[in-house]
C-alpha cells in the first residue's frame with residue numbers, strides 16, 4: 001500500500017522533476033552547513049569527515065539538479081501542476097536549520113546520524129518506487145550509498161567523542177526532530193485553516209457588502225448633475 005502510494009507520487013514526471021529540484025536545494029544547503037561545522041569543530045578527524053560529507057552533499061545537489069532539469073525540460077510548455085507532497089515523501093532534511101555554532105560536536109553528530117538514517121530509509125523506498133524510470137532510480141541508488149556511509153560514520157564518531165553519553169545525545173536529537181516535525185505539521189495545518197477561513201469569509205461576509213454597494217450605486221443619479229448655486233465656485237483653483 002505504502003509502495004503503491006510512493007509509486008503514484010513519483011509517477012508524474014513534472015512532480016518528480018520539481019521534487020528533485022527541491023531536494024537539490026536541501027542537499028546544497030546541508031553541504032553549506034557542513035562546511036561551517038568543519039570550520040567550527042576543534043577535532044581534526046571530524047573536520048576532515050565533515051569536509052568529505054559536505055563534498056558528498058554538494059555532489060548530491062548536482063545529481064538531483066541535473067536529473068530534475070533533464071525531466072523538466074521537455075515539459076516546459078505545460079502548466080505547473082505540482083503538488084510536491086514533500087510531507088509524505090521528503091528528501092534529506094540536512095541539518096534542518098540547526099544553529100551549527102550553538103551545537104556541540106556530539107549533539108551535531110547525533111542529529112546528523114538520525115537525519116542521514118531517515119534519508120537513507122526514504123531514498124531506498126524511492127529507488128523501488130521509481131522502477132519505471134531507471135535513470136532517476138539510479139540517481140537515488142547512487143545517493144543512497146553515500147547516505148549509508150554518512151549514517152554509519154556519524155554514529156561511529158558520536159560513540160568516539162561521547163562514549164558514555166552517546167545514547168542521551170541520540171534521544172535529545174530524536175526529541176528535537178520530533179518537535180520540528182510537530183511544528184512543520186502545525187504550520188501546514190495553519191496554512192490549510194487560513195485558506196479555508198479566508199474562502200469562507202469571501203463567500204459569507206463579502207456578498208452583503210456587495211449588495212449594499214449595489215443598492216447605494218442605484219440611488220446615485222446618472223450622468224452630469226448641476227451644482228447648487230451657493231456651492232458654485234470659480235474654476236480658478238483646484239479646490
Ligand SMILES: [Fe+2]
Pocket residue numbers: 027056057060092143147
Ligand atoms: Fe545527501
Ligand SMILES: [Fe+2]
Pocket residue numbers: 057092116119146147150
Ligand atoms: Fe547525507
